[in-house]
Amino acid sequence: MNDIKVPEMGESIVEGTISKWHVKAGDSVNVGDVLAELETDKVNIEISAEQAGVVSQLLRAEGDTVAVGETIGVIGGAAAASAPAAAPAAAPVVEEQKPAVPAAVPAAVPAAVSAPVADTASIPSATPAARKLARELGIDLTQVQANDPLGRIRQEDIAAHGTTAPAAAAPAPAPQAAAPSAPAAEPGKPTERRKMSRRRITIAKRLVEAQHNAAMLTTFNEVDMTAILDVRKRRKQAFAEKHEVNLGFMSFFTKAVIGALKAYPLLNAEIQGEEILVKQYYDIGIAVSAKEGLVVPVVRDADRLSFAQIEKQIIDLAGKARANTLGLNDLAGGTFTITNGGVFGSLLSTPILNAPQVGILGMHKIQVRPVAIDDTRMENRPMMYIALSYDHRIVDGAEAVRFLVTVKALLEDPESLLLEG
Incomplete structure (x- = not known):
């Protein structure tokens, strides 16, 4: 196994955003193949494979902010493609990061289609770090309001939710989220929402x-x-x-x-x-x-x-x-x-x-x-x-x-x- 890590990018750069994955779980890669692109506030950087093998897991999704040294994926050995345990391990991680593509689950584990699909239908999209923090704080992800334009819950959303009173946690997020959007544009008028680049x-x-x-x-x-x-x-x-x-x-x-x-x-x-x-x-x-x-x-x-x-x-x-x-x-x-x-x-x-x-x-x-x-x-x-x-x-x-x-x-x-x- 070989971790895909965020490389050192200069003393003034400590984090970046995954702008694009060039591979997906199950892809075979050779040494030197470009795996992902990172966008920083100064330059864009490519992450290349340090060993040949099969991508077994992608731990972070496009748009996620990642720190220098953080593991964002895993490359297994050449035999990883045929190992029966590899596919189930990869499927839940990819599903968490990209819930809009459920077709990947039946392809990986056809015998267990009904269980994961039923479970993930009611589980909000969230980054691994956000899920970990939610577990530590005992917070129900379904009660957390996401500020990400794509609806993905991040660490900062969990932290913000954790500061509210438990009794008011459930009903409060919905009206709070709707209020700022009302004056942003006149109802019925055409608008376009764009995510700002990291730079x-x-x-x-x-x-x-x-x-x-x-x-x-x-x-x-x-x-x-x-x-x-x-x-x-x-x-x-x-x-x-x-x-x-x-x-x-x-x-x-x-x-x-x-x-x-x-x-x-x-x-x-x-x-x-x-x-x-x-x-x-x-x-x-x-x-x-x-x-x-x-x-x-x-x-x-x-x-x-x-x-x-x-x-x-x-x-x-x-x-x-x-x-x-x-x-x-x-x-x-x-x-x-x-x-x-x-x-x-x-x-x-x-x-x-x-x-x-x-x-x-x-x-x-x-x-x-x-x-x-x-x-x-x-x-x-x-x-x-x-x-x-x-x-x-x-x-x-x-x-x-x-x-x-x-x-x-x-x-x-x-x-x-x-x-x-």
């Missing part, structure tokens, strides 16, 4: 935590993009021919941010208890919009990279993000983040900190606007609003404003980026 849940949680745990403020400025557009126009073709990558805006902004971070190092720090950890390296996070939600892969040691190297890394990381192939190392760390809402047409926004970082720069759409050149002359210039959100606990307003002014000055004089960035 979206984590994004939501971290964004709220960032706003609750930091004294976040945002300061704004605007950049005249004339000089950068001129450099790109003059050097774009030669740059692409030499480096096999286009000269984009992100390399300019990355270099400008690094130059400003060197001048104002507290924007490249984080708070640890009552201490400030000032980082003397520049791992710049680049926010990328992917199908499952926003991710922030990191360009490491960006201060040591050329414009071409930065552009290549950003293209590579963005491609991996959209293909959902980012590794943990691509996302870990980061000392400062840049996000570009301009690619979607945003003219102005206030970016939220990527904790534990204390600074994030927001780029926006380039828009031609009339600008006063001097007291007597106006010109139409390609202008971009930029925003710096910062943690006011360690960054003073004056420092934040000067940081953003430095970014502006470096961008409006691109040649200086070679010296300052």
Whole structure:
């Protein structure tokens, strides 16, 4: 026998969600075959078979949250397929996880069809952990209200039920469950209920935590993009021919941010208890919009990279993000983040900190606007609003404003980026 366990997924990831099983009880597998896919708040991970054999049990179902090191299934030896005791052992577990597919029971134990079907018809769907907790607390599963959209009872439902008075346990759940749904949508109107992905849940949680745990403020400025557009126009073709990558805006902004971070190092720090950890390296996070939600892969040691190297890394990381192939190392760390809402047409926004970082720069759409050149002359210039959100606990307003002014000055004089960035 060989347990199918949730693998180690990096020091910051302690659990995941089974997004898909690629096997079912009774399937033969070889070493290296993909058994399941785990969705975490950062990356998706495949669980592969470590030995050949026959899948005898699946202990957890798709959608279940599982912890690192937890056993979620069992692979038996090659003879497990013909062992008469293997099928009855597998059937109840699969049935608990997927009660909507009772056909699996007659196929496994044809001589005992009536008994399990009659029993399971009245037993609510629940995870193994929930059933165990219910047994320990002496709680009747039929009296527990499930909050899972699929109707499956989980540990937290058992725990919540256990806090209610025993006398009120039976009648209370029904009206409580119905009450929240009434104002959610007008009766008779079309709606669609979607389960949030694990990544979206984590994004939501971290964004709220960032706003609750930091004294976040945002300061704004605007950049005249004339000089950068001129450099790109003059050097774009030669740059692409030499480096096999286009000269984009992100390399300019990355270099400008690094130059400003060197001048104002507290924007490249984080708070640890009552201490400030000032980082003397520049791992710049680049926010990328992917199908499952926003991710922030990191360009490491960006201060040591050329414009071409930065552009290549950003293209590579963005491609991996959209293909959902980012590794943990691509996302870990980061000392400062840049996000570009301009690619979607945003003219102005206030970016939220990527904790534990204390600074994030927001780029926006380039828009031609009339600008006063001097007291007597106006010109139409390609202008971009930029925003710096910062943690006011360690960054003073004056420092934040000067940081953003430095970014502006470096961008409006691109040649200086070679010296300052």
